Amino acid sequence: MNALTLAEAAALWRGILAHTTHTIEYVPPDTAWGRIAAADICAAHPYPPYRKSPFDGYALCLNGKERSYEVVATIGAGEHYDEPVLPGQAVRLMTGCAVPRSCQAVVMQEAVRRQGKRIELTTIPLPEDNIIPIGEECLSGEVLLSQGTYLTSGAVSVAVAMGNTAIPVYKDVRVLLVTSGRELVMAGQERQYGQIYNSNAYLFQQLLRNEGIRSAAFCHVSDAPERLASEIERVRELAADADLILSTGGVSVGLYDTMPQLFQHLGARELYRRIAMRPGSASYGGLIERKGGNAVPVLGLSGNPSAAFNAFHLLAVPVLRQLRGEKRGDFPVVTCRLNGNLTKENPVDRFVQGRLSFAQGQPVFTPNHVVTSSALLGLKAANALALRPKHSPPLTNGAEVPVLLLRRI
Ligand SMILES: Nc1nc2c(c(=O)[nH]1)N[C@H]1C(S)=C(S)[C@@H](COP(=O)(O)OP(=O)(O)OC[C@H]3O[C@@H](n4cnc5c(N)ncnc54)[C@H](O)[C@@H]3O)O[C@H]1N2
Numbered sequence: 001m002n003a004l005t006l007a008e009a010a011a012l013w014r015g016i017l018a019h020t021t022h023t024i025e026y027v028p029p030d031t032a033w034g035r036i037a038a039a040d041i042c043a044a045h046p047y048p049p050y051r052k053s054p055f056d057g058y059a060l061c062l063n064g065k066e067r068s069y070e071v072v073a074t075i076g077a078g079e080h081y082d083e084p085v086l087p088g089q090a091v092r093l094m095t096g097c098a099v100p101r102s103c104q105a106v107v108m109q110e111a112v113r114r115q116g117k118r119i120e121l122t123t124i125p126l127p128e129d130n131i132i133p134i135g136e137e138c139l140s141g142e143v144l145l146s147q148g149t150y151l152t153s154g155a156v157s158v159a160v161a162m163g164n165t166a167i168p169v170y171k172d173v174r175v176l177l178v179t180s181g182r183e184l185v186m187a188g189q190e191r192q193y194g195q196i197y198n199s200n201a202y203l204f205q206q207l208l209r210n211e212g213i214r215s216a217a218f219c220h221v222s223d224a225p226e227r228l229a230s231e232i233e234r235v236r237e238l239a240a241d242a243d244l245i246l247s248t249g250g251v252s253v254g255l256y257d258t259m260p261q262l263f264q265h266l267g268a269r270e271l272y273r274r275i276a277m278r279p280g281s282a283s284y285g286g287l288i289e290r291k292g293g294n295a296v297p298v299l300g301l302s303g304n305p306s307a308a309f310n311a312f313h314l315l316a317v318p319v320l321r322q323l324r325g326e327k328r329g330d331f332p333v334v335t336c337r338l339n340g341n342l343t344k345e346n347p348v349d350r351f352v353q354g355r356l357s358f359a360q361g362q363p364v365f366t367p368n369h370v371v372t373s374s375a376l377l378g379l380k381a382a383n384a385l386a387l388r389p390k391h392s393p394p395l396t397n398g399a400e401v402p403v404l405l406l407r408r409i
């Protein structure tokens with residue numbers, strides 16, 4: 001059986017996906033969240049675009065050491081006052097207002113005494129005091145978000161703030177998610193003895209959303225031999241417009257582990273059948289060539305929940321990010337103090353599931369209570385994987401351990 005290390009599999013996918021053709025489309029900002037910038041997104045104007053007041057107060061046309069000013073106008077944010085303001089005159093203005101051109105400083109309203117149309121300053125400001133200059137944060141034409149950036153809500157807000165109305169993004173990747181096994185029932189269905197809920201379907205759908213995939217096509221196959229032919233046809237139809245096929249379960253050596261067979265019928269060329277890591281070693285990789293289009297990666301991940309979670313992050317996320325055109329898609333590695341013991345032998349690379357948290361400001365890794373492939377309950381809080389390379393020694397409480405944080409930072 002063809003087993004690769006995780007590094008070998010990752011390099012194999014990187015090489016294959018380097019040939020991916022990405023299509024650009026322009027979308028309204030409210031649909032850009034989670035998409036990947038398909039071009040550098042630039043500022044259409046400087047920021048701020050005008051001399052801006054950070055306070056509710058008064059803009060002054062300075063008049064030497066004079067403390068008494070005449071208030072000649074009042075403006076709110078969005079309004080502007082274009083009449084000349086003479087030395088000794090002031091304009092009452094609100095936070096965010098454009099400071100009138102002939103004013104040199106702003107004073108907060110708390111720093112003046114107002115009487116009728118006049119104000120009395122408690123201190124005399126210097127020129128440019130309390131005025132945010134044009135272009136303090138960026139100049140017109142500056143690159144705000146480079147091509148390949150994952151668009152967070154903050155990134156989208158910046159693009160909008162800087163005058164971008166149509167956001168260039170890569171056409172989204174269509175994912176087909178397949179689960180397998182007669183023992184599985186969906187939430188809300190009646191569970192018979194010997195059956196369990198199809199929790200991976202819900203796990204993967206949300207993990208895909210975290211990656212910006214709003215909705216994935218979903219299909220469950222029973223793994224019953226007598227249904228294989230019809231199920232292959234059903235998956236074939238759904239797979240016709242998929243850019244990535246992701247499955248969980250049915251990839252090991254059991255009699256009913258029929259996913260590799262199913263993938264073969266879809267025209268997949270097998271790349272590997274096993275990854276030298278724990279958990280998640282039961283893992284299929286394949287590729288379906290498409291005439292005139294990108295080849296479709298097929299990732300058949302283990303059905304065991306913990307193994308599936310690990311393999312999703314370690315194998316599927318890098319593939320998905322590259323397919324979507326994201327640059328810099330790696331998870332960060334954080335050196336943590338171990339809160340617990342990692343005593344298992346490591347005959348192959350091991351990725352121990354657990355939670356990264358902080359104690360007195362220092363990162364701490366707490367392994368899940370049960371760390372087998374089939375473990376389930378640790379998933380409720382797992383956000384990290386401790387890296388235990390092949391042949392690395394056991395670690396005890398308090399030791400330093402490198403940890404992959406399964407989050408974008
Ligand atoms: N004789 C051998 N048996 C097994 C081997 C082996 O090398 N020789 N490998 C073991 C390893 S390691 C793993 S991991 C599992 C992987 O099995 P599959 O990926 O084929 O998955 P299934 O057999 O379909 O299911 C395994 C386990 O997970 C449960 N499952 C499956 N799908 C879901 C789902 N969508 N939601 C929740 N739980 C799911 C399933 O009921 C099984 O309990 O094989 C070992 N066996």
Ligand code: MOO
Pocket residue numbers: 277278279280281282283302304307373
């Ligand atoms: O593939 Mo299994 O998850 O190694 O444990």
